[in-house]
Amino acid sequence: MKKHLLALIMIAFFWLTGCQSRSVQAQTMPEPADTLPVVAAQPTEEVVDHCAACHTDQEALISTAKPEEVVEKESTGAG
Amino acid sequence: MAPLEPWEKVLVAGEDFVGTVHGQIACTYCHGGVNDADKETAHSGLIVDPSAPPNYACEACHREAAMSSDSLHGTLQGYWTAIEGRGGSRPQHSAQRVETLLATYDTHCGNCHTNCEQCHYAPPNSEEWLVKRDEVDALRAKVDHVAEINAMVASPEQQATQTMFNNHCSSCHASCGDCHISQPSSVGGGFVSGHVISKTPSMSQNCTACHGSRVGNEYLGKHEEIPGDAHFRLERMNCIDCHTGTEMHDSNASCTECHTPDEGVEKIQEANRYAGAQTPTCESCHPEVGGWNDANENHNIHFGRLACQVCHTVSYTSCDGCHVAISEKSGQPFYQTEGDYLTFFIGKNPAPNYHRPYEFVVLRHVPAAVDSYSYYGNNLLPNFDALPTWVYSTPHNVQKETPQNESCNACHGNADIFLTAEKVKSEEVNANLNVIVDQVPGPVEESESLNSNQEGD
Numbered sequence: 001m002k003k004h005l006l007a008l009i010m011i012a013f014f015w016l017t018g019c020q021s022r023s024v025q026a027q028t029m030p031e032p033a034d035t036l037p038v039v040a041a042q043p044t045e046e047v048v049d050h051c052a053a054c055h056t057d058q059e060a061l062i063s064t065a066k067p068e069e070v071v072e073k074e075s076t077g078a079g
Numbered sequence: 080m081a082p083l084e085p086w087e088k089v090l091v092a093g094e095d096f097v098g099t100v101h102g103q104i105a106c107t108y109c110h111g112g113v114n115d116a117d118k119e120t121a122h123s124g125l126i127v128d129p130s131a132p133p134n135y136a137c138e139a140c141h142r143e144a145a146m147s148s149d150s151l152h153g154t155l156q157g158y159w160t161a162i163e164g165r166g167g168s169r170p171q172h173s174a175q176r177v178e179t180l181l182a183t184y185d186t187h188c189g190n191c192h193t194n195c196e197q198c199h200y201a202p203p204n205s206e207e208w209l210v211k212r213d214e215v216d217a218l219r220a221k222v223d224h225v226a227e228i229n230a231m232v233a234s235p236e237q238q239a240t241q242t243m244f245n246n247h248c249s250s251c252h253a254s255c256g257d258c259h260i261s262q263p264s265s266v267g268g269g270f271v272s273g274h275v276i277s278k279t280p281s282m283s284q285n286c287t288a289c290h291g292s293r294v295g296n297e298y299l300g301k302h303e304e305i306p307g308d309a310h311f312r313l314e315r316m317n318c319i320d321c322h323t324g325t326e327m328h329d330s331n332a333s334c335t336e337c338h339t340p341d342e343g344v345e346k347i348q349e350a351n352r353y354a355g356a357q358t359p360t361c362e363s364c365h366p367e368v369g370g371w372n373d374a375n376e377n378h379n380i381h382f383g384r385l386a387c388q389v390c391h392t393v394s395y396t397s398c399d400g401c402h403v404a405i406s407e408k409s410g411q412p413f414y415q416t417e418g419d420y421l422t423f424f425i426g427k428n429p430a431p432n433y434h435r436p437y438e439f440v441v442l443r444h445v446p447a448a449v450d451s452y453s454y455y456g457n458n459l460l461p462n463f464d465a466l467p468t469w470v471y472s473t474p475h476n477v478q479k480e481t482p483q484n485e486s487c488n489a490c491h492g493n494a495d496i497f498l499t500a501e502k503v504k505s506e507e508v509n510a511n512l513n514v515i516v517d518q519v520p521g522p523v524e525e526s527e528s529l530n531s532n533q534e535g536d
Binding site for chain 2: 049064066067072073074078
């Protein structure tokens with residue numbers, strides 16, 4: 001019984017010691033520095049997807065397509 | 080299937096694709112190139128098929144399908160199994176690797192092995208250099224790294240076979256995009272659905288675009304007077320109803336259900352499409368066949384001894400003598416076969432095993448010839464007779480009723496439908512000894528009960 005009481009007192013002692021050190025630290029916290037200047041938000045330039053712009057436009061693809069070279073098939077048989 | 084116009088091949092379906100998950104990703108993320116209005120600038124550094132090696136772009140997210148690079152469609156190992164089975168071989172190490180190893184040896188090892196005094200000494204009062212025999216013997220006992228590295232250099236035959244493969248066989252390599260986005264390049268390529276990525280490949284624009292001359296024509300009934308496969312005619316089943324994504328993506332998935340990795344089954348399943356477990360199997364949809372409650376006595380009698388196709392397929396395409404070369408006119412690779420024709424032959428199972436224990440199977444003639452690759456070099460298949468030219472086959476023209484299952488003796492005693500020696504070319508007899516039927520099963524006493532098992536479609 002006495003041993004339990006002693007252990008309890010020791011635990012309480014160390015716990016209170018920890019609290020005290022934190023409060024000491026809180027008392028020595030430095031004052032906050034001057035606030036930084038706020039930069040006004042700049043309007044972002046819209047990114048144009050040139051890939052999709054061309055590849056979804058049938059007329060654009062037709063006009064820019066390279067003429068397909070006709071290759072005579074020389075293979076014969078079922079393959 | 081008409082080829083696509085150039086603009087059709089690259090026309091992206093605006094809202095259909097952009098609205099998908101993949102459409103939210105910037106084009107340049109997968110395809111490279113530059114986001115620029117000028118075509119030439121935009122296409123600089125363009126990766127046409129980012130799903131193909133070495134990029135494998137899809138696998139960054141789709142880990143479940145990451146084994147696609149190891150599947151037969153990715154590795155084309157089936158071709159190498161046939162080539163190497165006939166004595167052909169390919170380089171085991173790239174020329175660059177050999178150069179690197181030799182350079183590394185010279186930098187780190189060669190200095191120690193070029194010191195004269197290590198092996199020679201001059202006795203006092205003598206100008207003659209003698210050999211330190213013990214030292215030399217000790218050095219010889221160690222591994223000769225230079226000899227090892229030199230042995231890695233590909234032989235002329237290996238280089239020739241690899242060149243042949245690169246020119247003619249590698250075009251069958253299927254990337255993710257070749258099945259899920261575009262038509263195969265063998266039929267001109269181009270988007271199937273405006274770059275919308277399809278979970279299910281199109282039977283006509285993907286599967287049979289490559290597997291057309293045999294599987295596609297048989298399955299769809301394109302041979303005159305030969306019906307298409309019953310699975311297509313009656314149920315309109317397409318390829319993936321039987322050939323699942325698991326089979327396509329991971330050739331070993333069915334193996335690991337029963338076998339542990341250290342049993343070496345990875346090598347078995349990767350050999351070709353008929354190695355390892357059957358995927359798919361007829362029994363997966365027809366489990367009653369050969370079972371205790373199967374009312375068809377023919378199934379009970381023959382189950383396990385005959386492959387299903389022996390009774391339930393009809394005439395299919397065989398081919399002769401394929402030769403490959405580079406055209407002098409166009410500089411393009413091409414092939415020529417000596418002919419293709421319809422056959423139906425029952426032969427012996429060339430490799431019975433646990434998964435395919437059959438005694439009799441259907442055989443198709445493949446167009447392999449001893450001089451198939453003669454354009455690239457002599458004797459590139461030095462052990463040609465090691466593999467048969469009449470090979471295990473699974474024709475895709477399944478029928479419930481066939482000429483050979485009309486009655487017992489439509490097959491039994493009917494030598495016409497068995498691969499007997501006189502039907503095999505004389506120069507190929509040796510190669511086909513283990514598939515030729517020496518003794519055709521004789522006629523049997525017809526039974527009404529057996530013949531009445533046939534029911535109409």
